[in-house]
Amino acid sequence: MGESRRKIPNPIKREVRQRCGFGCVICGLPLYEYEHMTEWAKTKRHVADEITLLCNRHHAEKTRGLLPIADVVKANENPKNLRSGDSAPYDLHFSGETCLVSMGSNRARHFFSQSPVANALVIDGFPVIKFEKISDHLLLSLRIERRDGKRILEIDNNELKYSIDSWDIELVGTSLTVRGGLRKILAEIKFDPTQGVTISRGTFARAGHVIRVEPDYMFDEKRNVRMSNSFVDGCPGWAFAF
Numbered sequence: 583m584g585e586s587r588r589k590i591p592n593p594i595k596r597e598v599r600q601r602c603g604f605g606c607v608i609c610g611l612p613l614y615e616y617e618h619m620t621e622w623a624k625t626k627r628h629v630a631d632e633i634t635l636l637c638n639r640h641h642a643e644k645t646r647g648l649l650p651i652a653d654v655v656k657a658n659e660n661p662k663n664l665r666s667g668d669s670a671p672y673d674l675h676f677s678g679e680t681c682l683v684s685m686g687s688n689r690a691r692h693f694f695s696q697s698p699v700a701n702a703l704v705i706d707g708f709p710v711i712k713f714e715k716i717s718d719h720l721l722l723s724l725r726i727e728r729r730d731g732k733r734i735l736e737i738d739n740n741e742l743k744y745s746i747d748s749w750d751i752e753l754v755g756t757s758l759t760v761r762g763g764l765r766k767i768l769a770e771i772k773f774d775p776t777q778g779v780t781i782s783r784g785t786f787a788r789a790g791h792v793i794r795v796e797p798d799y800m801f802d803e804k805r806n807v808r809m810s811n812s813f814v815d816g817c818p819g820w821a822f823a824f
């Protein structure tokens with residue numbers, strides 16, 4: 583594997599992600615690698631049409647010869663996520679006795695010794711972002727929507743799924759970024775399995791009420807109220823009632 587192999591230009595990577603439905607073409611998993619379908623030694627070039635997405639498992643199967651290249655080519659022509667409209671679910675991991683939720687520059691830290699449920703964001707009585715400790719499991723649920731109410735991504739008891747309708751979706755390291763276009767970030771969320779979650783961009787809506795998160799603040803659109811740099815300790819988060 584030469585150095586140049588790893589350096590696939592970003593626009594080509596994006597084109598591959600879009601064409602493959604932002605997941606492994608075989609199983610749809612959001613954790614994937616860029617894989618040249620034809621042996622790199624033979625082509626030595628980065629052409630989007632010749633590159634596909636494979637998760638670790640399917641990549642290993644292909645490398646070991648357990649997964650025929652013909653099957654990869656076939657899946658590449660009809661990727662799993664494009665058939666279902668959603669990414670395959672990915673199970674997040676969280677642990678610990680506390681959770682820290684950051685929204686814009688606002689933070690709230692909850693202690694599970696006080697309550698097993700931390701409603702981090704409540705709009706009109708409905709928990710839009712929630713951490714829950716059940717037995718030894720720490721479970722996160724949240725939903726980020728577009729302005730028209732269409733779901734961008736959803737986490738249901740740690741099960742992460744995103745709609746493949748967005749222009750670009752990338753899970754790099756612990757950060758998930760959803761873009762509506764070049765330089766137009768619709769959602770940006772960073773997972774820290776031992777701390778909680780940092781949301782630096784996203785729109786949370788319930789019954790027509792919208793709370794918008796930007797890197798420096800959280801904005802209540804109905805009341806035209808902006809919150810920034812707050813820290814509430816020993817409190818699950820924020821409640822907005824209208």
Ligand SMILES: [Zn+2]
Binds near residue numbers: 607608609611
């Ligand atoms: Zn796979």
